[in-house]
Amino acid sequence: MEGDTRETIREVALELFSTRGFEQTSLREIAERVGLTKASLYYHFPSKQALLTAIIDPVIEGWRTVAIDVKNLPNTPQNIREVLRRTMDVLLANQSVAAIMLRDPAGVVAAIGPIWEDLVDTSKRLTTWIAGPDPTTTQRLRAVAAMEILGGALTSVTYLDEPAPEDEVRTVLLESAIAVLRLED
Amino acid sequence: MEGDTRETIREVALELFSTRGFEQTSLREIAERVGLTKASLYYHFPSKQALLTAIIDPVIEGWRTVAIDVKNLPNTPQNIREVLRRTMDVLLANQSVAAIMLRDPAGVVAAIGPIWEDLVDTSKRLTTWIAGPDPTTTQRLRAVAAMEILGGALTSVTYLDEPAPEDEVRTVLLESAIAVLRLED
DNA sequence: GTCTATAAGAGGATAGAC
DNA sequence: GTCTATCCTCTTATAGAC
Helix, strand or coil, X not given: CCCCHHHHHHXXXXXXXXXXXXXXXXXXXXXXXXXXXXXXXXXXXXXXXXHHXXXXXXXXXXXXXXXXXXXXXXXXXXXXXXXXXXXHHHHHHCHHHHHHHHHCHHHHHHHHHHHHHHHHHHHHHHHHHHHCCCCCHHHHHHHHHHHHHHHHHHXXXXXXXXXXXXHHHHHHHHHHHHHHHCCCC | CCCCHHHHHHHHHHHHHHHHCCCCCCHHHHHHHHCCCHHHHHHHCCCHHHHHHHHHHHHHHHHHHHHHHHCCCCCCHHHHHHHHHHHHHHHHHCHHHHHHHHHCHHHHHHHHHHXXXXXXXXXXXXXXXXXXXXXXXXXHHHHHHHHHHHHHHXXXXXXXXXXXXXXXXXXXXXXHHHHHHCCCC
16 A cells, blocks of 8 residues: 555655754655655655645645635624634644644745735734724734634643643633633623 | 944844744845855854854843742742733843744754753743643643733734734733633632 | 855755666 | 756855955
8 A cells, every 4th residue: 555655755744844844854854754866756746845835735725714704704702713613623633734834934934925925814814803893902912812822722732741632722722712802791 | 333243243133033034044144234244254153053042042041030930939820920921021022032933943943952942941831830730731721822822922913904002912912811821710 | 353265065956867 | 757967056164365
């Protein structure tokens, strides 16, 4: 069950990009781990940049879907909860890809600037929606705080001695985000 | 008022490292902006790495101070508030340096691994203290969430259309962190 | 202190045989 | 599809004149 070489390359690259960073990973290293030469990688991907986008693009798509769906959704407490939940799900379902952007934003920007801008834009739209209609600065900042908390799903691993069960991470962080937004008022 | 060349180099490097990332900034670029040649930089700093540590070290020191002072501080609600406040102050007082670590963690790790580990360790101790004595996993996660919120002081600029006044950023994010910790219980 | 010149090497990428 | 060999560029860093 050798599977697709292209797929293997993508998996190895994902592993290395997410742990060492994009810039810090050379094609030589990837080729070595896959058991190929650098040159062979170029048969499957036309450039290092293309390899990165092949990894990131599908996730961007899912991320953008969350933001698009929100467009005409009434900003009710129930809906906000639901959107936070879905945002968290996307993060948890794509931890490795998210880790690339967390560990080496500068490298990713240098490689695929426009895609990164798009990502920031999507996050911005999501944050703005969460802040509610005609938000005060305070409400905007609370929305930023809420989004920041969700990111804790990725960083908690680093800051806890023993990793927390994913279910609890999801529950506690969602609760926390909701608490920050003061949805009960 | 030409000032110290060494200091100028440090300032230019800080500016570039914090906006483009450490790896993405070459000594050629720095030299160009300072108005020197690459070779001259080496008269003032023995290596690119040394330039980075000259920038980061003082801040690490301040950061560590917060964590050390906490060591024998009783974990009362009042003290937790105070520690959060001081943590926020350190972040706000060193936004550019913090931005380096935010934009290019992978590059910083590759250059000065041990110092980075130290930083993570310090943050970990701080988070653990905030979580309180014999914390449950939920309490630990809330502490992570609280720390994550403070980081919003750095990212809010990216996610808000118009930058929020620093005073309000401080106040709202501190309130949010406290809300997450449920100090009122 | 700052310069010119250059070393030494790694990186991404291509050509062309098999 | 994978290889060997090579190109080109850029980087950090050093040597030594001024």
